[in-house]
Amino acid sequence: SMGSEALAAQLRTQLGVDDHGHTADGQLELRPVYCLGACACAPALQLDGQLHARVTPEKLSALLASCSKEAKC
Incomplete structure (x- = not known):
């Protein structure tokens, strides 16, 4: 929701x-979900079990860049 x-x-x-x-490379999988329980701080996503809130396009790009630098995200 919300972006x-x-x-x-x-x-x-x-x-x-x-x-x-x-x-x-099999490192990431894109799975849409109905609810993360974080509507108050949407948009949110979960990456490697960690919730990221109030995600902006810039923050998303930074998260993806950090994944490409790590062996596991």
């Missing part, structure tokens, strides 16, 4: 995958 569609589109573009798809 998640734009972030999901950004993810699909940056990762080159569709919903329920994996990146070519």
Whole structure:
């Protein structure tokens, strides 16, 4: 909710995958979910079990960049 569609589109573009798809290296999977229980600080996403709140396009890009630098995200 609250901006998640734009972030999901950004993810699909940056990762080159569709919903329920994996990146070519198998490191990331894009899974849409109905609720993370974080509506008060939406848009939110979960990455490697950690909740990230009030995600902006810039914050999302930084999160993805940090994943590409790590062996596991």
